[in-house]
Amino acid sequence: MGGGGSDIISYSSKYGGKVIGFSIDSYVTSMISAQNEFQKRNVIKYYDVEEYENSSEITNPFLRAAMEISDVTSRYSMSILSDTPPGSGLGGSAAFLNSVISAAYSLEHDSLKKEELAEISSSIEIEKLKLPVGKQDHYLSALGGMNMITFNKDGTVEIEPIRVRENCAGYLKNRLLLFHTNICRKAGEQLEFQSKKIVENNEKTICLVDYMKELVGDVYNAFSSDSPDEIGPIIQKHWKYKYSLNNNKVNSDMNDLFELCYKNGADGCKILGAGGGGFILISTKEGAQQEIRRILTEKNMRELKFDIDYGGTQIYELGGKQ
Numbered sequence: 001m002g003g004g005g006s007d008i009i010s011y012s013s014k015y016g017g018k019v020i021g022f023s024i025d026s027y028v029t030s031m032i033s034a035q036n037e038f039q040k041r042n043v044i045k046y047y048d049v050e051e052y053e054n055s056s057e058i059t060n061p062f063l064r065a066a067m068e069i070s071d072v073t074s075r076y077s078m079s080i081l082s083d084t085p086p087g088s089g090l091g092g093s094a095a096f097l098n099s100v101i102s103a104a105y106s107l108e109h110d111s112l113k114k115e116e117l118a119e120i121s122s123s124i125e126i127e128k129l130k131l132p133v134g135k136q137d138h139y140l141s142a143l144g145g146m147n148m149i150t151f152n153k154d155g156t157v158e159i160e161p162i163r164v165r166e167n168c169a170g171y172l173k174n175r176l177l178l179f180h181t182n183i184c185r186k187a188g189e190q191l192e193f194q195s196k197k198i199v200e201n202n203e204k205t206i207c208l209v210d211y212m213k214e215l216v217g218d219v220y221n222a223f224s225s226d227s228p229d230e231i232g233p234i235i236q237k238h239w240k241y242k243y244s245l246n247n248n249k250v251n252s253d254m255n256d257l258f259e260l261c262y263k264n265g266a267d268g269c270k271i272l273g274a275g276g277g278g279f280i281l282i283s284t285k286e287g288a289q290q291e292i293r294r295i296l297t298e299k300n301m302r303e304l305k306f307d308i309d310y311g312g313t314q315i316y317e318l319g320g321k322q
Contacts, residue, residue: 005191035076043078070104072104098117143312
């Protein structure tokens, strides 16, 4: 909802970061079971199938890092299902890592605390895979609900849960729309450009991220006062700053689409995640939802209906086994 980009390590380690956001009821589900001694190789099924003896043999770098850090010594079989496509801007890689690590870790160890899980999964992307990402997706996915999260310069993290009251709850459920652009992108490509500019002390980039971080306070005040009509214009401001960071062709095309939405009852629009594709978030004025749905459906975009998920990353035991 606000502050995205300020959690990237190149920025937060110098200036401190702050974001506000929430988890939705779209999931990555990992099912793992220990196998008997007659199974010679481990098996993981996702959009591919991998069979291996040692975790170092896994070809998917996210899976390889997750299974190595989980330190499972017994033979196992795992299946992973995701509700949304990769490159969607919904924090899918963070949810993927949180799901796999929590399932694998619990097979032979005590369950991780949510904050521990977020730190482990974010360290995989940032330190092991050297991706120019931040930590907000890992924390929001692990925690569930709506939270304001502060990333201090010394690496510590502060979490403040946000109570969603009646008017804002109705706004999130009825007036905030998610549509997929049918374009998948890698967040790293977008964020690498931004991170490089920050490292180079590019004044424009740093100022734009400063502005996006300042919007966190505005979002917080809107939810605290239960004033949903204030949220759409904040989303509009956030997109203005994000677009100025990287006005590539996809972002420019989306900008034209957003102008059409504004003419038909939207009061805030932006591409989620790093930009360049994935899902778009549309805030509508009361009564304008169906017209916005019509416009975006005619553009062959598909809606993802959602609600807030308050559980975060969770572990369930089935049939006495995890």
